Amino acid sequence: MHIRHVILCSLVLVSLLLSACATRVEVDGKFPAALIHKLPLRSIVVFDEAFANYRFESTEGPEVSISVGQIQVELFTSLTDSLFQYSATTTQMPTNSEADLIIVPNVEDVQISMPNQSRLKVFEVWIKYNLQVFEGTGEPVADWIMTAYGKTPTRFLKSDTEALQQASMVAMRDAGAHFITGFARVPEIRQWLRHRSTPTSTTTPTPEVNTQP
Amino acid sequence: MKPLTALSTLILLLTLSACTTTTVDEYRENSTALTLENGERVVVLGRRHYADYETEPDFIDCIGKKLKADKAISVLPEKEFADLLYPWFEPRTAPLGLKRLAKMLDEPLIAQRFKEQGLHYMIWVDGSTETTDRDGSVSCAVAPGGGGCFGFASWEKTGTYEAIIWDLLALKESGRVKVEARGSSYMVAIILPIPIVAQVQDQACDGIGQQLRTFFRKRANEAS
Numbered sequence: 001m002h003i004r005h006v007i008l009c010s011l012v013l014v015s016l017l018l019s020a021c022a023t024r025v026e027v028d029g030k031f032p033a034a035l036i037h038k039l040p041l042r043s044i045v046v047f048d049e050a051f052a053n054y055r056f057e058s059t060e061g062p063e064v065s066i067s068v069g070q071i072q073v074e075l076f077t078s079l080t081d082s083l084f085q086y087s088a089t090t091t092q093m094p095t096n097s098e099a100d101l102i103i104v105p106n107v108e109d110v111q112i113s114m115p116n117q118s119r120l121k122v123f124e125v126w127i128k129y130n131l132q133v134f135e136g137t138g139e140p141v142a143d144w145i146m147t148a149y150g151k152t153p154t155r156f157l158k159s160d161t162e163a164l165q166q167a168s169m170v171a172m173r174d175a176g177a178h179f180i181t182g183f184a185r186v187p188e189i190r191q192w193l194r195h196r197s198t199p200t201s202t203t204t205p206t207p208e209v210n211t212q213p
Numbered sequence: 214m215k216p217l218t219a220l221s222t223l224i225l226l227l228t229l230s231a232c233t234t235t236t237v238d239e240y241r242e243n244s245t246a247l248t249l250e251n252g253e254r255v256v257v258l259g260r261r262h263y264a265d266y267e268t269e270p271d272f273i274d275c276i277g278k279k280l281k282a283d284k285a286i287s288v289l290p291e292k293e294f295a296d297l298l299y300p301w302f303e304p305r306t307a308p309l310g311l312k313r314l315a316k317m318l319d320e321p322l323i324a325q326r327f328k329e330q331g332l333h334y335m336i337w338v339d340g341s342t343e344t345t346d347r348d349g350s351v352s353c354a355v356a357p358g359g360g361g362c363f364g365f366a367s368w369e370k371t372g373t374y375e376a377i378i379w380d381l382l383a384l385k386e387s388g389r390v391k392v393e394a395r396g397s398s399y400m401v402a403i404i405l406p407i408p409i410v411a412q413v414q415d416q417a418c419d420g421i422g423q424q425l426r427t428f429f430r431k432r433a434n435e436a437s
Binding site: 031032033034035036037120121122151152153155170173174176177178180181 | 261265266267269271296297298299300301303304305306322323326341343
């Protein structure tokens, strides 16, 4: 009985020590509305379950877990509200939608770098998105690989959790900046927008788009 | 009497050893003071596009506080500015030169936002504080009867920053201030570790903030 207690206590102690070493980050924050002319388009953004619950897990070196699912749903909702005249969100790919564009964001990869790995005084977060863009009919328009990067400097008494939260938020804002400034510059999307704005097109005309001052 | 002498010696030692030297250089386009009319504001921003370092946000806040210390200069906080102009002043999109800023201000939405906020000057701060040298070591141990630390460690920090003032109405550079602050910090451990930390970043902020104020202060003096 005595040995059992010792083993149990040891297990509890070891698990406590292990959990104390792990870094778990639930990224949260708010995004400002983008200062941009709205495109006269109707969009639907599809947030599937994998995207909405995305969690980055790393077991190489110190255990790190960063949950970005909810915050990236908020980010893309805010971005499409700012960029398009009308925008809605859903969790499943719509069929025969009346929207002009359907956007399906996917996380391709997340990488992090901590000061003890890079020997730099910064925490870094990279996120690679694949933004699939479809016409309302479901015809594919573009697969846009969009990268985002965020970093935050180390500071005395700042925890790894706090630093990774800040770096992730910077990466999210960077994703937003890339999306807003780059959307109409993706060759396939630019071509699609041009095609819509030509007089021969049967759809609503779209003026020439310039999201890069 | 002896404890008092020891305490005084320790305080003197701390004061002498943890001091910081600060060098400030400035360049002005001309001798005219930078004017701020009623309702006009200044924004201080940090450069964040380099891979290996970034200008610390708390350093930018510190300069903002120094500038508005005597309430003569109104400062728009960096975070508020970045949110109001999102996404045009993120590390990916922020203009690195005046030509790019001029092009950005051709966009009516952005120009209007600058006007609404009464922005007349933009101050870009670039640099960081780094540990440049490190020596010695401190070891700590815990035993059933107690624990303690023993040793001596020292490290030197250098803060190098440059602030460039842009006139947003004339779209030209109005001046720049460069500051370099160096300081040595120590950790003495005899059972208890006693850190003696040089406030390098604070000194750099003080130096650059005071100097930047002189660009605007003359106008305040003229007005009074």
